[in-house]
Amino acid sequence: MxxxxxxxxxxxxxxxxxxxxxxxxxxxxxxxxxxxxxxxxxxxxxxxxxxxxNSLARGLRTARTDTLGIVVPQLDNPVFAAAIRGAEQAAAELGYSLLISHREPGTTATTIAKLSQTNRVDGLLVASLDDDEVLRSDLAAAHVPFVLMNRILPGAPLSVVLDSRAAARRGVEHLVGLGHRRVAHLSGRAQGFNAAQRLEGYREGLEAAGIAFDPVLVATAGYTAEGGARAMAELLPQRPTAVLAATLVSAAGAMSVLHAAGWRIPQDISVAGLHDAPVARLLYPSLTTVMMPTEEMGRVAASLLVRSLAGEHPDPVPPLPPGDLIPRASTGPAPG
CATH class of the missing domain: 1.10.260.40 (lambda repressor-like DNA-binding domains)
Structure with missing residues (x-):
């Protein structure tokens, strides 16, 4: 026994x-x-x-569970998987467990209510693709401290975001450095915080190279492979020689369309994406990416939340800068 x-x-x-x-x-x-x-x-x-x-008995005495909740819109996206990993590591180091919940946009309210009330988490880490007003209403009803990840919500006290603007500019600089002048962009979610930041970085990269911004070379892909495929199909008639995708997932979708259309990568068109993960090396050809500190984002967010639960008032943190650009086989000199 x-x-x-x-x-x-x-x-x-x-x-x-x-x-x-x-x-x-x-x-x-x-x-x-x-x-x-x-x-x-x-x-x-x-x-x-x-x-x-005995955390259950202690929770009954103190109304604390030593558990944090994390809400993410996608589990199959390497960005959110890495953020969860970082948050879980930090939570464990600080004596907390992490409860993970996945909900698509539009259903976040139910998720937040369950985590903050039924499951009685002490605080929330929230990465959401919902509109600002929807998210603001849901968080107000939660009645627990929270930290946002990968977005900024006006009026929210704490957010941890990546410097997507600098990352997009770095990606464009790489493509321009290879001689490309018709660089397309597969943007993120329409009206989203990160999408706006990446579009601005894309435009800055073009401007720095003396290339005029052409709106017909921008298509909304969102953050899925299906969205990347649709957006790339829209851009094929514009004959870009290079494309920068908002994420490696949408870049993978774009590459599938290019292969089907008979475009050679990188001989006919170069493809680069933001965020890096092992899958980038497994694509054919392997995908050039700009590394982003998504795991660090999760760690910082969890640390800020625990400090808030302890009664501290931590200062806002600046956007986390991108890492290196990793050149791989998907990018090469401009054709001709």
Whole structure:
């Protein structure tokens, strides 16, 4: 039979202290002084006994669950998968569990209500593709602290975003450096924060190279492979020699259309995308990408949320800068 689970009383008795002292040490409470040798002894005993706090019982006493919720619009998108991974790592380091929920745009209200009320999470990390007013209303009804990821909502106190503008400009600079003058752009969600930032970076990259912006070379792809395929099909009659996609997922969709249409990559057209993931190396040809710190975004957001739950008022963080551009086989010199 399995050994009985160690209790707080077991730790206190073995360490030779009262339960209140053991509890304070194991919670990390420093409001009352405990001798360092006593603290070390309690922690050693807890480790030896494989003691794990009863979070359910503690939650009933304190109305806290030591659980964070994260809401994402897509689970099959490497951007959100990496953000979840970073948030989970930070939460674990800070003594919290992470409850993951996926809802498509338009159903976020139900998700947020469940996480904040039924499941009683202490706070929320939210990445949403919903309109501003819908999201603002949903968050107001949640009645728990929250941090937004990958977007800014006017009036929201804390958001962690990527510098998509700088990333898009870096992608355009790479393509222009290869001699391309007709560079198309597969943009993100219409009216979205990130889409606007990436479009601005795309335009800045063209302007820096002395290339006039041509709106017929921009098509809305969103953040799916299907959207990337549709947008690329719209752009084929414009005969671009290069295309910058808002994400590697939409870039993959664009590449499928190019292959079907008989366009050679990169001999006839170069393709680059924002965000990097192992799948970028598995595409044919392998996809040139601009690395984005999406995992760091999740870590920073979770850390900010835990600090807010502790009563702190953390300052807003600046956009996280992009990483390196990773040149691969999907980009090459402009034809001719």
């Amino acid at each position: 399995a050994s009985p689970r160690a209790t707080l009383a077991d730790v206190a008795q073995t360490a030779g202290v009262d339960m209140s002292t053991a509890s304070r040490v194991l919670r990390g409470d420093v409001s009352q002084r405990v001798r360092e040798e006593t603290r070390a002894r309690i922690l050693k005993v807890a480790e030896d006994l494989a003691y794990r706090p």
